[in-house]
Amino acid sequence: MRLSNYFMPTLREDPADAEIMSHKLLLRAGMIRLLVSGIYSYLPLGYRVIRKIENIVREEMDRAGSIELLMSAIMPKELWEATGRWDNFGPEMFKLKDRHEREFCLGPTHEEYFTDLIKSVIKSYRQLPLNLYQIQTKYRDEKRPRFGVIRAREFIMKDAYSFDRDEEGMENSYQQMWDAYDNIFTRLRLKYRVVEGDSGAMGGNKSHEFVAMAESGEGLIVYCNNCDYAATDEKAKVVYNVEASKEEELDMEKVHTPNATTIEDLVELFNIEKNNFAKALVYEALGETIVVVIPGDRELNETKLCNYLKIPSHELQMADEETIIKISGAAKGFTGPVGLKGHVRLLVDSRITKMKNLIVGGNQTDYHIKNVNYGRDFEGEVVDDLLMIEEGDICPKCGEALVMDRGIEVVNIFQLGKKYSSSLGAKYIDENGEEKLMLMGSYGVGVSRCMAAIVEQYHDEYGIIWPLVVAPYHVIVTIVNVKDEKQRELGEKIYRELTDAGVEVLLDDRNERAGVKFNDRDLIGIPIRITVGKKASENTVEYSLREDRENIEIPVDEIMDRIKRKFEEEGLKL
Ligand code: ATP
Ligand code: MG
Numbered sequence: 001m002r003l004s005n006y007f008m009p010t011l012r013e014d015p016a017d018a019e020i021m022s023h024k025l026l027l028r029a030g031m032i033r034l035l036v037s038g039i040y041s042y043l044p045l046g047y048r049v050i051r052k053i054e055n056i057v058r059e060e061m062d063r064a065g066s067i068e069l070l071m072s073a074i075m076p077k078e079l080w081e082a083t084g085r086w087d088n089f090g091p092e093m094f095k096l097k098d099r100h101e102r103e104f105c106l107g108p109t110h111e112e113y114f115t116d117l118i119k120s121v122i123k124s125y126r127q128l129p130l131n132l133y134q135i136q137t138k139y140r141d142e143k144r145p146r147f148g149v150i151r152a153r154e155f156i157m158k159d160a161y162s163f164d165r166d167e168e169g170m171e172n173s174y175q176q177m178w179d180a181y182d183n184i185f186t187r188l189r190l191k192y193r194v195v196e197g198d199s200g201a202m203g204g205n206k207s208h209e210f211v212a213m214a215e216s217g218e219g220l221i222v223y224c225n226n227c228d229y230a231a232t233d234e235k236a237k238v239v240y241n242v243e244a245s246k247e248e249e250l251d252m253e254k255v256h257t258p259n260a261t262t263i264e265d266l267v268e269l270f271n272i273e274k275n276n277f278a279k280a281l282v283y284e285a286l287g288e289t290i291v292v293v294i295p296g297d298r299e300l301n302e303t304k305l306c307n308y309l310k311i312p313s314h315e316l317q318m319a320d321e322e323t324i325i326k327i328s329g330a331a332k333g334f335t336g337p338v339g340l341k342g343h344v345r346l347l348v349d350s351r352i353t354k355m356k357n358l359i360v361g362g363n364q365t366d367y368h369i370k371n372v373n374y375g376r377d378f379e380g381e382v383v384d385d386l387l388m389i390e391e392g393d394i395c396p397k398c399g400e401a402l403v404m405d406r407g408i409e410v411v412n413i414f415q416l417g418k419k420y421s422s423s424l425g426a427k428y429i430d431e432n433g434e435e436k437l438m439l440m441g442s443y444g445v446g447v448s449r450c451m452a453a454i455v456e457q458y459h460d461e462y463g464i465i466w467p468l469v470v471a472p473y474h475v476i477v478t479i480v481n482v483k484d485e486k487q488r489e490l491g492e493k494i495y496r497e498l499t500d501a502g503v504e505v506l507l508d509d510r511n512e513r514a515g516v517k518f519n520d521r522d523l524i525g526i527p528i529r530i531t532v533g534k535k536a537s538e539n540t541v542e543y544s545l546r547e548d549r550e551n552i553e554i555p556v557d558e559i560m561d562r563i564k565r566k567f568e569e570e571g572l573k574l
Contacts, residue, residue, distance in 0.1 A: 261333025
């Protein structure tokens with residue numbers, strides 16, 4: 001392709017609302033363009049990257065025995081009502097009506113549709129296992145679209161669904177997809193970790209995320225260097241060591257604590273450590289007020305709370321001041337588990353039951369109560385673990401210190417079990433003539449998110465550094481001065497010959513200053529660069545790689561060898 005007649009609207013300035021490098025660079029390099037919040041188009045260079053990622057995904061899915069098809073993005077309400085997700089998906093689901101007032105949604109994911117399709121076709125155990133996938137546009141009205149195509153409202157996903165006869169089959173299918181994803185991310189050159197994920201909203205009992213490591217990532221993960229434990233922050237089990245205390249239970253005592261509404265205030269006032277306090281957090285969910293009591297030195301994990309309550313996260317809300325006053329009789333900051341008023345559902349993290357002589361909110365403005373003990377002074381529903389993991393926590397498997405890191409979730413895989421097959425009636429007849437429910441798995445890769453994750457890992461201050469395997473073009477040939485006949489001729493010749501040899505080449509034949517061309521090629525990140533300049537008459541050009549930007553002079557007839565060598569180094573065929 002010739003840049004003189006290409007569509008590559010690069011931007012000189014950083015876009016104002018772009019917070020992270022991939023977002024900035026993809027916009028600036030003219031790879032993507034914003035229409036409205038969370039809605040992007042993929043411009044020619046960006047779309048070539050997307051197609052390369054898609055093809056790698058496709059090849060590995062095919063190799064793993066999954067079969068490609070394409071379903072509609074529009075689905076009728078009834079399908080989603082059958083599984084309860086018409087409501088449970090909440091405000092993230094784009095809903096619409098047709099001219100007859102029938103309701104539809106734009107698919108945020110496709111478990112219902114695939115299950116419905118399979119149920120109408122598959123009847124016998126002989127037809128199982130089966131694994132189908134599609135690469136398709138998905139729609140989610142994200143609460144906070146951000147980071148460009150990382151959290152968009154329209155995005156490209158590869159979603160696959162497996163259908164098996166039994167648990168063992170489902171485990172196998174899950175492992176096959178896991179292996180396929182290992183291959184995909186190795187080929188995409190993404191540094192990643194696989195961690196246990198939360199499967200609450202999706203259903204089922206086991207899930208993993210593939211997380212591309214990036215400082216800018218929204219996802220917080222923990223892992224252990226001593227064993228194989230790794231999980232998202234939401235999922236990670238918190239080991240909070242409280243030996244069942246043998247301390248004597250002292251008498252409760254009201255203490256005047258004016259304006260002490262935070263744990264920090266209280267630590268100062270009482271001059272003791274945070275772990276002597278219990279926090280009471282007030283929420284509203286399921287039409288009632290829920291008070292959650294956790295150790296004072298920890299944060300609540302809302303995902304664990306939602307899972308316990310069996311509600312989607314959008315149905316959990318912090319209570320407002322008015323509700324807090326109603327149930328505690330006191331201002332915010334003075335709520336405690338002793339003597340709450342009216343009907344309140346009291347949940348207690350299990351660690352609280354082992355702690356002695358706690359200080360809690362007094363349910364009276366400006367008062368706390370000392371020496372409060374579970375069982376004697378209050379009781380509630382004891383929940384094993386409601387805490388958020390923190391720096392310094394230990395591994396629940398081996399007890400070593402956990403490491404925390406950040407990343408971008410690029411994959412989520414789930415063992416769904418019978419959740420969807422039972423609600424939609426996806427059954428088969430087994431070898432004994434008995435009717436059984438199929439066991440399912442679902443496997444999603446964020447294709448467009450992967451593009452951004454690659455940029456997060458591969459860039460410098462000048463722009464993107466595409467790994468050769470996904471680069472929009474392999475080589476850029478820059479003619480320094482297009483008015484120079486010799487340069488022009490040689491540039492055209494190299495362009496023709498490389499293109500004929502199957503190399504993907506961009507020819508910068510624009511009538512622009514050399515500096516502009518050099519900046520653009522750094523920005524758009526084409527891996528191999530040939531500069532045709534003053535030495536064109538001697539059949540000498542400059543050769544450089546985007547990753548180190550070091551120019552060396554080489555004779556023209558060495559170009560192809562160098563390119564071949566680079567392909568070999570990257571494990572790619574030309
Ligand atoms: P997140 O926790 O980031 O919201 P999710 O758990 O909702 O992700 P899944 O429903 O598992 O995501 O979707 C499968 C994959 O689709 C994700 O791993 C991610 O790569 C991609 N994805 C999900 N939401 C978006 C989005 N808003 N924009 C771009 N890609 C997305
Ligand atoms: Mg999401």
